[in-house]
Amino acid sequence: MKHLSQYFDRESQVILMQAVLEVVSLAPLFTPTMPRTGKPFSVRMTNCGSLGWVSDKTAGYRYQAAHPETGEAWPAIPQILLELWSKMSGYPGPPEACLINVYGPDAKMGLHRDEDENDFSAPVISVSLGDTARFRIGGPKRKDPTRSLDLVSGDVLLLDGESRLAYHGIDRIKPGTSDLPRGILDEAARINLTLRRVTLP
Numbered sequence: 001m002k003h004l005s006q007y008f009d010r011e012s013q014v015i016l017m018q019a020v021l022e023v024v025s026l027a028p029l030f031t032p033t034m035p036r037t038g039k040p041f042s043v044r045m046t047n048c049g050s051l052g053w054v055s056d057k058t059a060g061y062r063y064q065a066a067h068p069e070t071g072e073a074w075p076a077i078p079q080i081l082l083e084l085w086s087k088m089s090g091y092p093g094p095p096e097a098c099l100i101n102v103y104g105p106d107a108k109m110g111l112h113r114d115e116d117e118n119d120f121s122a123p124v125i126s127v128s129l130g131d132t133a134r135f136r137i138g139g140p141k142r143k144d145p146t147r148s149l150d151l152v153s154g155d156v157l158l159l160d161g162e163s164r165l166a167y168h169g170i171d172r173i174k175p176g177t178s179d180l181p182r183g184i185l186d187e188a189a190r191i192n193l194t195l196r197r198v199t200l201p
Contacts, residue, residue: 001163007156013129013180019078020191021183023048026075027067029102035060042107048075049097051198061116063198085195088158091122093201103190109170122197123160129153130190132177137168153178
Protein backbone atom coordinates (compact mmCIF):
# COMPACT_ATOMS: atom_id res chain seq x y z
CA MET A 1 0.00 0.00 0.00
CA LYS A 2 1.20 3.50 -0.82
CA HIS A 3 -0.38 6.61 0.67
CA LEU A 4 0.64 9.79 -1.14
CA SER A 5 -0.51 12.67 1.03
CA GLN A 6 -1.98 15.60 -0.95
CA TYR A 7 -0.57 14.31 -4.22
CA PHE A 8 -2.92 16.71 -6.00
CA ASP A 9 -2.55 20.38 -5.09
CA ARG A 10 -5.50 22.73 -4.70
CA GLU A 11 -5.57 23.72 -8.39
CA SER A 12 -5.54 20.09 -9.49
CA GLN A 13 -8.30 19.24 -7.01
CA VAL A 14 -10.50 21.93 -8.52
CA ILE A 15 -9.80 20.48 -11.98
CA LEU A 16 -10.75 17.02 -10.73
CA MET A 17 -13.97 18.33 -9.19
CA GLN A 18 -14.92 19.95 -12.49
CA ALA A 19 -14.26 16.63 -14.23
CA VAL A 20 -16.52 14.88 -11.71
CA LEU A 21 -19.31 17.39 -12.35
CA GLU A 22 -19.02 16.80 -16.09
CA VAL A 23 -19.27 13.03 -15.58
CA VAL A 24 -22.29 13.38 -13.29
CA SER A 25 -24.04 15.59 -15.86
CA LEU A 26 -23.81 12.69 -18.34
CA ALA A 27 -24.10 9.75 -15.94
CA PRO A 28 -26.34 10.80 -13.00
CA LEU A 29 -25.65 9.59 -9.47
CA PHE A 30 -27.57 6.49 -8.38
CA THR A 31 -27.83 4.53 -5.14
CA PRO A 32 -26.57 0.93 -5.40
CA THR A 33 -28.22 -1.77 -3.29
CA MET A 34 -26.88 -4.87 -1.57
CA PRO A 35 -27.25 -8.29 -3.18
CA ARG A 36 -29.98 -10.48 -1.67
CA THR A 37 -31.24 -7.90 0.87
CA GLY A 38 -31.68 -4.92 -1.43
CA LYS A 39 -30.50 -2.62 1.36
CA PRO A 40 -29.29 0.70 -0.13
CA PHE A 41 -25.69 1.79 0.23
CA SER A 42 -25.07 4.93 2.29
CA VAL A 43 -23.12 6.38 -0.64
CA ARG A 44 -24.38 7.46 -4.04
CA MET A 45 -22.24 6.72 -7.04
CA THR A 46 -21.64 6.80 -10.77
CA ASN A 47 -18.83 5.68 -13.09
CA CYS A 48 -16.75 6.65 -16.06
CA GLY A 49 -14.72 4.47 -18.41
CA SER A 50 -15.62 1.60 -20.71
CA LEU A 51 -17.01 -0.33 -17.73
CA GLY A 52 -18.78 0.71 -14.55
CA TRP A 53 -19.29 -1.08 -11.24
CA VAL A 54 -22.89 -1.51 -10.09
CA SER A 55 -24.79 -3.52 -7.51
CA ASP A 56 -28.43 -4.45 -6.98
CA LYS A 57 -30.56 -7.08 -5.29
CA THR A 58 -31.27 -8.98 -8.51
CA ALA A 59 -27.82 -9.43 -10.07
CA GLY A 60 -25.40 -8.46 -7.29
CA TYR A 61 -21.96 -6.93 -7.75
CA ARG A 62 -20.79 -6.61 -11.34
CA TYR A 63 -19.29 -4.44 -14.06
CA GLN A 64 -21.32 -3.37 -17.06
CA ALA A 65 -20.94 -1.04 -20.02
CA ALA A 66 -24.06 1.06 -19.42
CA HIS A 67 -25.61 3.16 -16.67
CA PRO A 68 -28.20 1.04 -14.78
CA GLU A 69 -30.89 3.72 -14.93
CA THR A 70 -30.33 5.61 -18.20
CA GLY A 71 -28.96 2.72 -20.26
CA GLU A 72 -26.36 5.08 -21.71
CA ALA A 73 -22.66 4.26 -22.04
CA TRP A 74 -20.45 5.64 -19.30
CA PRO A 75 -18.48 8.84 -20.06
CA ALA A 76 -14.75 8.63 -20.71
CA ILE A 77 -12.25 8.69 -17.83
CA PRO A 78 -10.80 12.23 -17.50
CA GLN A 79 -7.27 12.68 -18.83
CA ILE A 80 -5.88 13.79 -15.47
CA LEU A 81 -6.82 10.38 -14.01
CA LEU A 82 -5.43 8.46 -16.98
CA GLU A 83 -2.13 10.27 -16.42
CA LEU A 84 -2.20 9.31 -12.73
CA TRP A 85 -2.69 5.65 -13.67
CA SER A 86 0.14 5.81 -16.20
CA LYS A 87 2.53 7.24 -13.61
CA MET A 88 1.62 5.02 -10.69
CA SER A 89 0.19 1.69 -11.81
CA GLY A 90 3.11 -0.03 -13.54
CA TYR A 91 0.45 -1.95 -15.46
CA PRO A 92 0.57 -2.62 -19.24
CA GLY A 93 -2.95 -1.43 -19.94
CA PRO A 94 -5.18 1.55 -19.14
CA PRO A 95 -7.88 1.54 -16.44
CA GLU A 96 -11.31 0.48 -17.63
CA ALA A 97 -13.42 1.77 -14.75
CA CYS A 98 -13.40 4.80 -12.49
CA LEU A 99 -15.92 4.53 -9.66
CA ILE A 100 -17.14 7.85 -8.27
CA ASN A 101 -18.48 7.45 -4.74
CA VAL A 102 -20.20 10.45 -3.17
CA TYR A 103 -20.29 10.42 0.63
CA GLY A 104 -22.68 12.53 2.66
CA PRO A 105 -21.62 13.59 6.15
CA ASP A 106 -22.96 10.37 7.71
CA ALA A 107 -21.98 7.91 4.98
CA LYS A 108 -19.69 4.93 5.58
CA MET A 109 -18.25 2.01 3.63
CA GLY A 110 -17.98 -1.33 5.41
CA LEU A 111 -14.93 -3.55 5.19
CA HIS A 112 -14.77 -5.15 1.75
CA ARG A 113 -12.35 -6.40 -0.88
CA ASP A 114 -12.20 -5.30 -4.51
CA GLU A 115 -12.49 -8.73 -6.10
CA ASP A 116 -14.93 -8.42 -8.99
CA GLU A 117 -12.08 -7.93 -11.48
CA ASN A 118 -10.42 -10.58 -13.67
CA ASP A 119 -6.82 -9.51 -13.10
CA PHE A 120 -5.58 -8.83 -9.57
CA SER A 121 -2.08 -7.96 -10.82
CA ALA A 122 -3.45 -4.50 -11.66
CA PRO A 123 -3.51 -2.13 -8.68
CA VAL A 124 -6.46 -0.16 -7.37
CA ILE A 125 -5.77 3.58 -7.24
CA SER A 126 -8.07 6.00 -5.44
CA VAL A 127 -8.21 9.78 -5.09
CA SER A 128 -9.89 11.62 -2.19
CA LEU A 129 -11.63 14.96 -2.66
CA GLY A 130 -13.39 17.06 -0.03
CA ASP A 131 -13.69 16.29 3.67
CA THR A 132 -11.28 14.02 5.49
CA ALA A 133 -12.24 10.34 5.80
CA ARG A 134 -11.11 7.80 8.39
CA PHE A 135 -9.85 4.87 6.30
CA ARG A 136 -9.39 1.38 7.72
CA ILE A 137 -7.36 -1.44 6.16
CA GLY A 138 -6.71 -5.00 7.27
CA GLY A 139 -5.47 -8.15 5.61
CA PRO A 140 -6.75 -10.76 3.14
CA LYS A 141 -9.17 -12.17 5.75
CA ARG A 142 -12.06 -10.20 7.21
CA LYS A 143 -10.95 -11.00 10.77
CA ASP A 144 -7.35 -9.85 10.26
CA PRO A 145 -6.18 -6.93 12.45
CA THR A 146 -6.76 -3.48 10.97
CA ARG A 147 -5.11 -0.10 11.15
CA SER A 148 -6.53 3.33 10.37
CA LEU A 149 -5.37 6.53 8.75
CA ASP A 150 -6.93 9.80 7.64
CA LEU A 151 -7.37 10.50 3.94
CA VAL A 152 -7.54 14.22 3.18
CA SER A 153 -8.48 16.07 0.01
CA GLY A 154 -5.90 15.49 -2.72
CA ASP A 155 -4.58 12.22 -1.24
CA VAL A 156 -3.88 9.25 -3.49
CA LEU A 157 -3.96 5.67 -2.22
CA LEU A 158 -2.52 2.73 -4.15
CA LEU A 159 -3.40 -0.87 -3.25
CA ASP A 160 -0.98 -3.24 -4.97
CA GLY A 161 0.73 -6.55 -4.29
CA GLU A 162 -0.47 -8.10 -1.03
CA SER A 163 -2.63 -5.07 -0.21
CA ARG A 164 -4.56 -5.45 -3.49
CA LEU A 165 -6.97 -7.92 -1.89
CA ALA A 166 -6.90 -6.50 1.63
CA TYR A 167 -10.16 -5.73 3.37
CA HIS A 168 -10.68 -1.98 3.68
CA GLY A 169 -13.40 0.58 4.27
CA ILE A 170 -14.37 4.06 5.45
CA ASP A 171 -15.35 4.34 9.12
CA ARG A 172 -16.58 7.91 9.05
CA ILE A 173 -16.35 11.32 7.41
CA LYS A 174 -15.10 14.39 9.26
CA PRO A 175 -17.48 17.11 8.02
CA GLY A 176 -16.17 20.63 7.54
CA THR A 177 -12.53 19.66 7.14
CA SER A 178 -12.30 20.87 3.54
CA ASP A 179 -13.54 23.98 1.74
CA LEU A 180 -13.06 22.51 -1.74
CA PRO A 181 -15.98 23.75 -3.92
CA ARG A 182 -18.41 20.94 -4.80
CA GLY A 183 -20.45 22.83 -7.36
CA ILE A 184 -23.87 21.22 -7.77
CA LEU A 185 -22.84 18.45 -5.37
CA ASP A 186 -23.46 20.61 -2.32
CA GLU A 187 -24.62 17.62 -0.28
CA ALA A 188 -21.31 15.84 -0.86
CA ALA A 189 -18.93 15.77 2.08
CA ARG A 190 -16.34 13.58 0.35
CA ILE A 191 -15.90 12.27 -3.17
CA ASN A 192 -13.71 9.23 -3.88
CA LEU A 193 -12.47 8.32 -7.35
CA THR A 194 -11.29 4.71 -7.74
CA LEU A 195 -9.44 3.54 -10.84
CA ARG A 196 -9.59 -0.17 -11.69
CA ARG A 197 -8.61 -2.52 -14.47
CA VAL A 198 -11.30 -5.15 -14.96
CA THR A 199 -10.23 -7.45 -17.84
CA LEU A 200 -6.92 -8.90 -18.95
CA PRO A 201 -5.03 -6.62 -21.40
